[in-house]
Amino acid sequence: MHRRGVIRALIIYVLAAWIVVEISASLLPSNETGAQQLRMIILVALVGCPVMAILVWRRGRGTGGGAKQAGERSLLSIVSVTALLAVLAWTVTAHSPRADREYSGIAILPFSDLSATEDHQYLADGIAEEIRNRLVAVPGLDVAARSSAFAFRQRSKNVREIGEILRVDLVLDGSLRKAGDTVRISLQLVDARTGFEVWTGSFDAGLDDIFALQDEIAGQIVAVVAPDNKEMASVAAMPSSFDAYDLYLLGRHNWQKRDIASLERALEYFDQSISRDPRFAPSHTGRADSLLLLARAGERPPQQAVVEANEAIQTALQLDPLLGDAHASLGLLRLFQGNFVAAELALREALRIAPENSTAHMWLGLTQLRRPGGGPNLALEALQAAQRLDPMDPTITLNLAGVLARLGHGEESISELRQLLARGVESHGAGVLLATLCLQWGRLDEAIVVLSDSDALTRGPDGRALYARTLAALGQGDLAATWLRSADLQETAAATPPRLDAAYITGADELLREALYRENPPHAAEWWNGLLSWRGGDISAALASFDLAAAAVPDGDPQLAITVAGARAAALRALGDADSAIGILMEARQLGADSVAAGWDTPQLNFALAVIEASLGDEAGATAYLEQAVAAGWRDIEWARGVPGTAQVVHIVGYAALEKTVLDDLQRQWKSVANQAEAATVGLSR
Numbered sequence: 001m002h003r004r005g006v007i008r009a010l011i012i013y014v015l016a017a018w019i020v021v022e023i024s025a026s027l028l029p030s031n032e033t034g035a036q037q038l039r040m041i042i043l044v045a046l047v048g049c050p051v052m053a054i055l056v057w058r059r060g061r062g063t064g065g066g067a068k069q070a071g072e073r074s075l076l077s078i079v080s081v082t083a084l085l086a087v088l089a090w091t092v093t094a095h096s097p098r099a100d101r102e103y104s105g106i107a108i109l110p111f112s113d114l115s116a117t118e119d120h121q122y123l124a125d126g127i128a129e130e131i132r133n134r135l136v137a138v139p140g141l142d143v144a145a146r147s148s149a150f151a152f153r154q155r156s157k158n159v160r161e162i163g164e165i166l167r168v169d170l171v172l173d174g175s176l177r178k179a180g181d182t183v184r185i186s187l188q189l190v191d192a193r194t195g196f197e198v199w200t201g202s203f204d205a206g207l208d209d210i211f212a213l214q215d216e217i218a219g220q221i222v223a224v225v226a227p228d229n230k231e232m233a234s235v236a237a238m239p240s241s242f243d244a245y246d247l248y249l250l251g252r253h254n255w256q257k258r259d260i261a262s263l264e265r266a267l268e269y270f271d272q273s274i275s276r277d278p279r280f281a282p283s284h285t286g287r288a289d290s291l292l293l294l295a296r297a298g299e300r301p302p303q304q305a306v307v308e309a310n311e312a313i314q315t316a317l318q319l320d321p322l323l324g325d326a327h328a329s330l331g332l333l334r335l336f337q338g339n340f341v342a343a344e345l346a347l348r349e350a351l352r353i354a355p356e357n358s359t360a361h362m363w364l365g366l367t368q369l370r371r372p373g374g375g376p377n378l379a380l381e382a383l384q385a386a387q388r389l390d391p392m393d394p395t396i397t398l399n400l401a402g403v404l405a406r407l408g409h410g411e412e413s414i415s416e417l418r419q420l421l422a423r424g425v426e427s428h429g430a431g432v433l434l435a436t437l438c439l440q441w442g443r444l445d446e447a448i449v450v451l452s453d454s455d456a457l458t459r460g461p462d463g464r465a466l467y468a469r470t471l472a473a474l475g476q477g478d479l480a481a482t483w484l485r486s487a488d489l490q491e492t493a494a495a496t497p498p499r500l501d502a503a504y505i506t507g508a509d510e511l512l513r514e515a516l517y518r519e520n521p522p523h524a525a526e527w528w529n530g531l532l533s534w535r536g537g538d539i540s541a542a543l544a545s546f547d548l549a550a551a552a553v554p555d556g557d558p559q560l561a562i563t564v565a566g567a568r569a570a571a572l573r574a575l576g577d578a579d580s581a582i583g584i585l586m587e588a589r590q591l592g593a594d595s596v597a598a599g600w601d602t603p604q605l606n607f608a609l610a611v612i613e614a615s616l617g618d619e620a621g622a623t624a625y626l627e628q629a630v631a632a633g634w635r636d637i638e639w640a641r642g643v644p645g646t647a648q649v650v651h652i653v654g655y656a657a658l659e660k661t662v663l664d665d666l667q668r669q670w671k672s673v674a675n676q677a678e679a680a681t682v683g684l685s686r
Helices: 006-027 032-061 067-095 121-135 146-150 159-166 207-225 242-255 260-276 281-296 302-319 324-337 340-353 358-370 376-389 394-406 410-422 428-440 444-453 461-473 477-484 487-491 497-505 509-516 522-536 539-552 558-574 578-597 603-615 619-632 655-685
Strands: 105-108 170-179 182-191 197-206
Touching (some): 105 121, 105 146, 121 242, 182 207, 207 242, 242 281, 281 302, 302 324, 324 340, 324 358, 358 394, 394 410, 444 461, 444 655, 497 522, 522 539, 603 619
16 A cells, blocks of 8 residues: 555545645534534545545556656545545535525624723613614514513523523624723624524724714624625614713613612613703603603602603604604503503504514503403413513513413413523512412412512512511411511501501501501502401491592402402491492492403402302302302402401302311411421511
8 A cells, every 4th residue: 555655645635635624614604504514525525535545546556666657646536536525515615505594583692891990881781782773674583682682691591592592593792892982892693503603703993983883783793694685774863972872871771770769860861861962862762761660650740750751752753753662652651641542552653663672562461451441361462472572571571470360370470480580580570479479379388488589578678568468368467467567667668569468467457557648559548448447347438438449440450440349339238228239249240241251360350259249149150259269279368358248258158168178278388388487587576
């Protein structure tokens, strides 16, 4: 083999093949298709090795050992086989399906702030969001919603996990470094299926050129991902100065946090942005959204907030009639006002302009939930659409879980919240709502565990109030009273429904009266005033409060409306006006039928309907509703004992057996968490 030049030829061939493979690897796309093509080229190179050896052997056979002639023929064989391999590699790379046509979705992660002062995260977030906004209209390319992508800020999961959760093929990650008036942005576009980089880029620009830089980056990404599509989303006109844009980004950065202090800061930044450039429409929508959320939280007079928000929205629409966010803000305003028809029209217009607006989908779902003739059936579709677009947004998932619970899907609603928390999303509200749903669906022991394992008992009074409410439902009045009298709950002005429920169940009327002096929605204040009057024996005063509560019950809450109706009927009967009582009960029965038709199916609603049917003398109907409530998880027997009208249920046949079922189950659940709850209460008192 040495004499015929085979060994020498093999060495040269291996080196040539290695060069061809390396060149092919650099040219092929970094995805599964590219990997398959590279494996094909390597296989051909391996097959070509013995072919080339045989050719060299045979060419050298008749040379009589002539080294020069053998070498020339060996070299000819090497060149021929290597050329064939190169042609094959070129054919595979040039005519293979382009990787960019295989990508269907992309997520823009929040860019890291690598500035020396580390105080420009809002700018990094804003640039990432603007690049996202420019990609949303690329045909065939799904772009993950901002809040879902930004939920991975801490990079607790790898790229493949992020791609699976967000259902995208590509992930754009990057960093921003600001020095003086210059910004450097470094980016990596990664295939989430393989973990390979598809494209990298580094860009430098002055602050005044930041808008052009965003366009350039988006254009380069489109060229890689979808080179046949040059279309990008039309975005709102940029402000006349970077300062106005910078302040707008600070406003949105704070608005996304949704807590009171952040919303106040957001409003201030939006106002400053408007003062720098009054013609920048997005700042006006941000101002409106901040005012409405602050008003909903009780931090702004509602009428004043409505007037100012309307002015801001109308200004934004005049500046940019095709700004989807402005139409969405108008929908939120109309929803806040209770004008559901106008709210739905505005939100549908927002979605016509920007179908990927997950917040508009969510607000549409809430509108459909509350409007007359609506209900959870209609709301479900809009909220599911919102979650598909933004699976990591806790506000969307919380609202979806609430609608699923109203539809009778208690297990599914609880599962949605558990999945959200398992993904590492930080949401204090998710833990509290999860415990609330466990309580409503009769899983009181799970509610205790959820509250104990989360930060709900240490972050704010709502978790502690809910803990007291759960203990009261379990029949542990003394322990519940200890939690109600804790310093944290005594110092706060938050008179939440769980806190009021727990005070009433445990007989802590003084705590309930004290809480009612604080600001509460009218229906809540009158409802509890009526219950206190009923317990005190003043039936006339109770009826007056129940009437006021009935007039103030929010739209879209038939469960509360039917419960209040039962209490009004009981008070009227106690005062000798049976005819009026029957009229109220018949109206409540019809409301119940309409609610069931709209999809409502909760343990609390079924119990309220059992009270209505028992009060009307329909024992069979009352029994059916009561059995359905208990089977679904109704365990609020301690609360029901103090509500007017429930005495009618006690007299139906079969009630005693159902009551025993409830009490036995409560005792079983209490045994499973007694040590944990008692230890937590001891720790609280310390």
